[in-house]
Amino acid sequence: MVVVRRRNVKVFTFAFLLITVTSFLLNYTHQVTMTTWDLRHLIMQFSEQVQKVFKHPRRPCSCRTCISELGHSLWFDQRFNSTMQPFLTSQNALIPEDSYRWWLKLQGEKTPKNINATLKELFGIIPGDGDPLQERGTYTCRRCAVVGNSGNLRQSQYGQDIDSHDFVLRMNRAPTAGYESDVGSKTTHHFVYPESYKELAENVSMILIPFKTLDMRWVVTALTTGTINFTYVPVPRKIKVKKEKILVYNPAFMKYVYENWLQHHGRYPSTGFLSLIFALHVCDEVNVYGFGADSKGHWHHYWENNGSAGAFRKTGVHDGDFEFNVTLTLASIEKINFFKGR
Incomplete structure (x- = not known):
């Protein structure tokens, strides 16, 4: 009797398991069949997934806020074009015709050499790529300090804060020696043109x-x-x-800065403004120092006493007031942090 009972229990258990598994498979097959052939159902599921992606998009950086994120300011969204390439490299050394014609008029070069031959010769000497600023995956939150040359940096005590950034961008003849407490000592990238060139440290990239x-x-x-x-x-x-430390600012990007951000004010952007918009495209967080006049309204360099303070605004080449207003607007919508100094 005991043997018979055990056998009955085994049979019952097996039958129960068989019925359960069969029921599950039939139900699953029905669902797969319905899902496979019901086009409307497929479209609804796809739509739901797309909505989830847009509701929770992957952020472009790990900073508290990321500059390239859109949807926070219509003013910014109308101006910022993420497809623009700030660097001119051997891979994109083809300047669009309209950009080239605009650029050619900036300083009125009468008999310019062939641009394609010049670029071929240039990138035959310098690599033009591989710099950390060109490699987006290197940092999850790329913090940049854009350091201008304004006299408002005097006695600002910003030096230590500036040096804490991943990248420190300076421009033209700006010195650091003797001014470290106010402007810092770290430089990773320095913007120049031939007439503003200064000797750079070995570890500094020249743009x-x-x-x-x-x-x-x-x-x-x-x-x-x-x-x-x-x-x-x-x-x-x-x-x-x-040679590997030399980078080239893209003339097409200069035209984009002039048209999108300056709305054709001035003849062309200043080095400082070109540096600022450049940083918006290569950095995730941008902190701006040394821009604008000092507390007395003087426009002069922090390393000199300029008797003609304000001349920058009257040359007709750059519209200093408009550039400064754009900078303040970027700060007001929290795309940059702006430090006014003294």
């Missing part, structure tokens, strides 16, 4: 802002023959920058 074809040819000769020593003023025959 050439070319305003004419001659500026690109100057880099070629400054690394080789040293034949160019004059543009509209004397320029160095030779520079000591390593």
